[in-house]
Each structure stands twice: as C-alpha cells, then as structure tokens.
Amino acid sequence: MQANVAFEPPQATAPLDAIIVGGGPAGLAAAKYLADAGRSALVLEKRPVLGGKLSSWRDRDGDILETGLHSFFGGYETVHALLRDVGIAHHVLWQPHTLTFAMPPGFSQRVGPQAAFEEFHFIDAPSPFNGIGAVLNARYVFNAWEKLLFATGTLPILLGDHRYAERQDDITYADWHRKRGMSEHMLQTFFAPMALALNFTPADAISAEAMLRVMAYFASSRDASRAGFLDGPPNERLIEPIAEHVRERGVRIESTARVAELLFSDGRCTGVRTSDGRTFEAEHVILATPVHDAAKLLPPEMLRDPLVYGVGRLTSSPVINGHFWFDRPISAHTNLIFGAGTLLPVHADLGQASPGYGWRNKSFLEVCIAPADDLMMLDDDAVIVRVLADLTRLYPLATKQTLVKAKLVRVPKSVYRASPGAERLRPGARTPVANLFLAGCYTNHRFPASIEGAMRSARAAVDGILARPRARA
Numbered sequence: 475m476q477a478n479v480a481f482e483p484p485q486a487t488a489p490l491d492a493i494i495v496g497g498g499p500a501g502l503a504a505a506k507y508l509a510d511a512g513r514s515a516l517v518l519e520k521r522p523v524l525g526g527k528l529s530s531w532r533d534r535d536g537d538i539l540e541t542g543l544h545s546f547f548g549g550y551e552t553v554h555a556l557l558r559d560v561g562i563a564h565h566v567l568w569q570p571h572t573l574t575f576a577m578p579p580g581f582s583q584r585v586g587p588q589a590a591f592e593e594f595h596f597i598d599a600p601s602p603f604n605g606i607g608a609v610l611n612a613r614y615v616f617n618a619w620e621k622l623l624f625a626t627g628t629l630p631i632l633l634g635d636h637r638y639a640e641r642q643d644d645i646t647y648a649d650w651h652r653k654r655g656m657s658e659h660m661l662q663t664f665f666a667p668m669a670l671a672l673n674f675t676p677a678d679a680i681s682a683e684a685m686l687r688v689m690a691y692f693a694s695s696r697d698a699s700r701a702g703f704l705d706g707p708p709n710e711r712l713i714e715p716i717a718e719h720v721r722e723r724g725v726r727i728e729s730t731a732r733v734a735e736l737l738f739s740d741g742r743c744t745g746v747r748t749s750d751g752r753t754f755e756a757e758h759v760i761l762a763t764p765v766h767d768a769a770k771l772l773p774p775e776m777l778r779d780p781l782v783y784g785v786g787r788l789t790s791s792p793v794i795n796g797h798f799w800f801d802r803p804i805s806a807h808t809n810l811i812f813g814a815g816t817l818l819p820v821h822a823d824l825g826q827a828s829p830g831y832g833w834r835n836k837s838f839l840e841v842c843i844a845p846a847d848d849l850m851m852l853d854d855d856a857v858i859v860r861v862l863a864d865l866t867r868l869y870p871l872a873t874k875q876t877l878v879k880a881k882l883v884r885v886p887k888s889v890y891r892a893s894p895g896a897e898r899l900r901p902g903a904r905t906p907v908a909n910l911f912l913a914g915c916y917t918n919h920r921f922p923a924s925i926e927g928a929m930r931s932a933r934a935a936v937d938g939i940l941a942r943p944r945a946r947a
C-alpha cells in the first residue's frame with residue numbers, strides 16, 4: 475500500500491502551478507509531465523493506494539490483488555515513452571505476437587468435445603499485412619468464405635480511414651457487422667469477446683466506432699497489437715516508480731485525500747477543498763478522476779456547457795477482476811487469451827507468464843469477468859462458482875480440487891461505457907474555465923479507455939497548462 479507522504483503547505487510566495495485531483499495513470503502522468511517541465515504540482519488521491527484502476531495490493535497471504543488484469547500493447551506509444559523516461563521499460567515482458575481465442579467444447583459446429591484455441595500468429599510483414607496473414611492462417615474462427623467477408627468488411631478500417639470509423643458511432647458493433655455481411659460465427663467467436671475485453675460491454679451494446687477505432691489502431695503499426703505484461707504487480711513495477719520520479723522533482727503526493735469541492739473566484743478555479751476541510755490553492759487544476767467523479771465535482775451549471783456537456787451524461791461499465799490460484803499449471807498458454815462464449819472474455823495465466831506474481835510453475839489466472847451488470851447482484855461465492863465452471867470448460871485441470879483460492883475485486887463503475895453516441899460525448903481537456911483542465915481515459919484523445927488513453931489525456935491537459943502565460947517568473 476502507498477504510505478501517506480507528509481505534506482507541507484506550499485509557500486505563500488510560490489503558488490503551486492497545478493493541483494492534480496486523482497492519482498491514477500492520468501494524474502501521475504500529468505504530474506510527471508509537469509515536473510519534467512519544471513513546474514510544481516500537488517497530487518491528491520482519495521484512496522490509500524495510488525494507481526486508480528491500475529492499482530494493486532496484497533492480501534493477508536502476501537498474494538497480489540489488482541483492480542484489473544492489465545496488458546500493455548505495442549502501440550501504446552505514450553505509455554512506453556513514459557516508461558523509458560522513468561527507466562522502467564524493462565518491466566514489460568513482451569509476449570509472442572499472437573492473439574489467442576479460446577472456445578469451450580461445443581461452442582460451435584467447428585469445435586469438438588474439447589475446447590479449441592485459435593492462435594492468430596502475426597506474420598513477419600508490415601502492418602496491416604502481418605494481421606491479414608494471421609487471419610488467413612486461422613482454422614476455427616474463419617472459414618475461407620468468412621476470411622473474404624472479413625477482408626472486404628473491414629477494408630475501410632484496414633486502410634486507416636478514421637473518418638469512416640467516426641461515422642459509425644450511432645449503431646452498435648453487432649449491427650455494423652451484420653450490415654457489412656460478416657458472419658454470425660465470426661461475431662460470436664472473435665468480436666464478442668473483443669468488445670467485452672475492450673469495454674466490458676457486449677457487441678450488441680457497444681458503439682461500432684469504438685470497436686472500429688481499435689481495429690484501426692491494431693492495424694496501424696507492426697507491433698500495435700502485441701501484448702506485454704508487467705513482470706510484477708503494477709504498484710511495485712510502475713505506479714511507485716512513477717510516483718518516486720515525480721517526488722524527486724518536488725511534486726507532493728497525498729493519498730487518502732478526497733477532493734470534495736473545486737473552488738472558484740472571478741471566473742478562475744482557485745483550488746480545491748478536501749473532505750477533511752483543508753483548502754489548497756494553485757494556478758491550475760487538473761481533474762484526473764473517472765468521469766462519474768468529475769460529474770460530481772464540476773458545478774452543475776458548468777455541465778451545460780458544450781465543452782463538458784458529456785461529463786454529466788457518460789455512464790460507466792461494471793466489471794469484476796477475478797483472481798484464481800491453482801496448485802499446478804492448468805494451461806499451456808501464457809499469452810493474453812480472449813474467451814468466446816464464457817464469462818472470461820479476457821484472461822491470462824500470470825503465474826506462468828510473469829515471475830513477480832510469485833506463483834511460478836503453477837497457475838494464477840487473472841480474469842476480467844464481463845458482462846458484469848447482472849453478476850454485481852450475486853455474492854462472491856456465486857460468481858466464483860460460475861467463473862470456475864467456465865474455466866473448467868476451457869482448462870479441464872482447473873477444478874475445485876486444484877483451486878487453492880479465488881478472490882474477486884468488483885469495479886461497479888470502471889471505464890466509460892462506449893454505448894452508441896458516447897464517443898461524441900467524450901470531452902477534450904479544456905473546460906469553460908481557462909485554468910481548469912480534464913484528464914482521464916474517458917476524455918477524447920482518439921483512443922479507447924486504457925492506460926494509453928489516460929496518459930495521452932494527461933499530455934493534452936499539461937500541454938494546455940504549458941501553453942498559458944505563467945503567472946510568475
């Protein structure tokens with residue numbers, strides 16, 4: 475857990491350049507960009523642990539719990555640049571460039587009495603041909619006719635036409651898929667788990683634009699879709715090192731410091747008040763919270779302004795992060811796995827893939843459980859029984875007998891829900907108040923809600939601050 479850092483109030487003669495509300499990836503990246511530019515900042519995080527949705531901590535046995543299973547894709551340019559700057563890029567363990575789709579027995583006529591694993595091996599060719607090669611070699615997901623339909627259906631995307639994607643925000647991905655004449659089997663096997671992995675939202679409820687943007691991004695560069703895992707828990711490998719980097723450059727970080735109110739005077743945001751009644755002043759404020767917290771902090775009258783209108787209207791997807799420890803290796807797969815027709819749209823065996831999880835030569839599966847809307851009503855035992863049943867269908871060695879323990883972390887409001895129309899509601903960094911900025915993965919940086927999106931949003935907010943005249947020398 476992140477220890478509280480003693481906070482000394484800023485000197486009256488040296489007002490802070492910025493207060494950053496929220497110590498998740500967006501808030502910490504904003505602190506890093508400000509510190510590197512020689513600006514002063516204070517980060518206020520409401521939870522005792524930093525990292526937001528990327529946070530991790532340990533249970534009583536010393537085993538790692540996380541808010542979410544996180545993979546770092548090759549195309550995360552902003553993230554990888556930041557990791558290099560901080561000197562922690564070596565913590566990303568790159569997996570083979572393969573997208574693996576798991577299908578339970580009998581999932582379709584193409585899957586027999588045992589689970590099938592389709593591995594899309596990206597071939598050694600420039601993008602998008604490396605991905606086209608992967609699809610051409612597929613055995614279960616696409617037959618020859620479907621490969622042709624896939625190629626013609628996704629052609630505008632493979633050609634990188636972003637404006638085409640933008641025009642598809644009014645319909646769901648499933649509707650777009652059917653309109654393009656692509657098969658139902660392809661939808662259920664490939665795109666349904668992809669939608670759930672991307673936004674914890676089913677393919678018949680997610681905006682087509684949100685999905686098409688990801689496809690465009692996956693096709694944008696040779697390694698964009700290659701997955702990497704951290705070589706240990708995110709708080710130890712990524713969050714604390716970034717926090718340390720910014721502390722060394724004079725940034726103050728306070729955890730267990732909930733901002734209850736933004737303070738305004740003469741059309742400026744002058745600072746914040748925390749829930750324990752303290753006030754902090756600064757030249758700028760960056761609101762780097764999830765969208766539902768931003769909606770609580772922005773004054774209701776401001777939410778009518780077109781710049782931030784969407785903040786009050788975007789909703790969030792629920793998800794549950796499942797942790798399943800087994801007493802032996804239950805799978806031969808160590809890469810990221812997309813699971814069709816199960817409650818495990820995306821999962822990975824971090825015990826085998828990542829040494830820092832301390833479960834070497836045994837299986838520790840982290841599982842994003844979605845859709846979780848209805849599961850939120852069930853107690854943990856009931857959810858674990860259902861997820862274990864799906865795990866057993868994919869990995870027969872994953873049984874009650876081999877399971878050592880299972881734990882869930884519920885995130886009732888995770889990332890913004892990318893329903894049709896939501897993409898247009900995503901705000902930019904600017905607000906109607908010139909010195910108040912928004913950051914966070916829900917803001918519009920032409921990227922899905924992700925660590926990369928969060929860090930891009932931080933860059934945009936800090937660029938906004940750096941573009942303004944300085945109040946002092």
Ligand SMILES: Cc1cc2nc3c(=O)[nH]c(=O)nc-3n(C[C@H](O)[C@H](O)[C@H](O)COP(=O)(O)OP(=O)(O)OC[C@H]3O[C@@H](n4cnc5c(N)ncnc54)[C@H](O)[C@@H]3O)c2cc1C
Nearest residue numbers: 496498499500520526527542544545733914915924925928
């Ligand atoms: C299960 C799961 C799996 C995921 N998998 C991936 C993945 O594989 N790859 C990927 O790129 N992304 C993944 N994501 C998404 C990624 O975690 C988020 O996009 C990213 O963490 C968002 O960062 P953020 O800083 O915008 O928001 P957050 O991480 O939510 O951080 C916001 C912070 O603000 C704090 N806060 C809120 N209100 C206040 C207040 N009033 N005062 C002070 N502090 C406040 C919060 O406590 C939080 O720490 C996953 C998310 C989940 C839930």
